[in-house]
Amino acid sequence: MERFLKRHLSVTQLCEQSWCEIKMAYGFIKPKVRMLEMQKTEVTTGASIHLVRELEVKPNVVTVVAVTREDREALKLISMLQMVPALEAGQLVREFPVFGVLEGMFFMGVVDELYRSDSGELVLSELKTRSHNSLPRPAQTMGHSLQVGMYKLLFDSMVKGSATRDHLLHNLQLDPNQVLGSDLQTHTQSLGLQAVTFRELLDHLLVVLTCSSLHAIDKLRLEYSHQSSGKLIGTREVAFEEAQLRTKIRGYLAYWRGERVPQGVEVEEAWKCRMCPYEETCDWRRDRSQRLMMVNKRAKLECPKSDDPKQDGSNLNGSKLKSNTGSSPELNSPKHTEPQACLL
Numbered sequence: 001m002e003r004f005l006k007r008h009l010s011v012t013q014l015c016e017q018s019w020c021e022i023k024m025a026y027g028f029i030k031p032k033v034r035m036l037e038m039q040k041t042e043v044t045t046g047a048s049i050h051l052v053r054e055l056e057v058k059p060n061v062v063t064v065v066a067v068t069r070e071d072r073e074a075l076k077l078i079s080m081l082q083m084v085p086a087l088e089a090g091q092l093v094r095e096f097p098v099f100g101v102l103e104g105m106f107f108m109g110v111v112d113e114l115y116r117s118d119s120g121e122l123v124l125s126e127l128k129t130r131s132h133n134s135l136p137r138p139a140q141t142m143g144h145s146l147q148v149g150m151y152k153l154l155f156d157s158m159v160k161g162s163a164t165r166d167h168l169l170h171n172l173q174l175d176p177n178q179v180l181g182s183d184l185q186t187h188t189q190s191l192g193l194q195a196v197t198f199r200e201l202l203d204h205l206l207v208v209l210t211c212s213s214l215h216a217i218d219k220l221r222l223e224y225s226h227q228s229s230g231k232l233i234g235t236r237e238v239a240f241e242e243a244q245l246r247t248k249i250r251g252y253l254a255y256w257r258g259e260r261v262p263q264g265v266e267v268e269e270a271w272k273c274r275m276c277p278y279e280e281t282c283d284w285r286r287d288r289s290q291r292l293m294m295v296n297k298r299a300k301l302e303c304p305k306s307d308d309p310k311q312d313g314s315n316l317n318g319s320k321l322k323s324n325t326g327s328s329p330e331l332n333s334p335k336h337t338e339p340q341a342c343l344l
């Protein structure tokens with residue numbers, strides 16, 4: 001956390017981590033590459049679709065000048081203060097901020113969509129747009145499931161009153177006594193809110209959340225839509241297994257707490273490397289490739305007979321190794337479990 005000058009994490013960061021920890025860490029030390037990745041058409045189109053959907057339910061956009069960091073955070077709180085009664089009244093809300101402490105770490109996130117189903121259940125839905133008109137692979141939905149599960153944990157703790165003023169102030173290093181900017185004060189008054197300082201606004205929000213009729217999220221849902229046609233590809237309901245989810249979160253946090261080195265993708269998921277912007281320079285991938293070459297050499301020396309199964313490209317586990325057309329071999333070496341010495 002100190003190395004990357006971070007005091008808290010975002011939910012999406014943990015989801016990126018679940019894809020490949022090395023890739024996420026490279027994003028910090030090679031930010032230009034990450035920036036270029038974020039400018040890809042697929043990413044920018046997805047962001048535009050999200051914005052259009054947000055504006056569908058927020059037609060009256062007001063421009064407010066935020067002067068301080070407290071002002072910027074206050075805008076999020078005001079947005080929540082407007083969405084809580086709307087949600088209570090049965091309306092659909094989009095881009096709902098969530099925050100709180102999970103497994104000792106302060107997280108922030110933004111829920112895509114909250115609404116009540118026909119049967120009255122409180123549904124949390126996350127929209128994922130795709131350039132391919134097909135549902136994603138299980139490895140991709142794993143990160144999406146983690147995301148909605150974490151949103152539920154945060155939302156539930158907020159309505160139960162577990163998210164406190166100190167959590168937000170301390171972790172974001174905000175000044176509770178900071179007077180809100182004049183533009184912001186005019187805006188809060190126009191909404192009927194009496195708050196001059198950041199603390200007053202935050203306290204008001206926490207009371208509104210805990211005294212509202214909102215309860216824990218009942219259902220988690222993923223919605224996949226095709227970017228170019230705008231058509232729905234499909235939806236998936238996500239099972240909420242709290243104990244498993246918390247174990248996963250603790251596992252990811254062990255890296256952030258400096259308890260272990262980051263892990264790259266395992267052999268079974270080497271296909272991820274082929275779509276990774278760090279593929280050519282990734283030390284994890286290079287180490288794995290070198291290991292594979294050594295394993296192959298050893299296998300040839302130990303089993304020189306042509307009828308030996310390992311001669312026909314099977315690895316030491318007995319499964320087939322893919323041949324690689326490039327200069328370095330494919331990442332299909334047997335799974336290694338020992339810790340990796342890594343540059344990160």
Ligand code: SF4
Pocket residue numbers: 020021022023024026264265272273274276277278279280282283284285
């Ligand atoms: S090349 Fe593979 S292991 Fe390396 S950062 Fe990219 S996805 Fe991770």
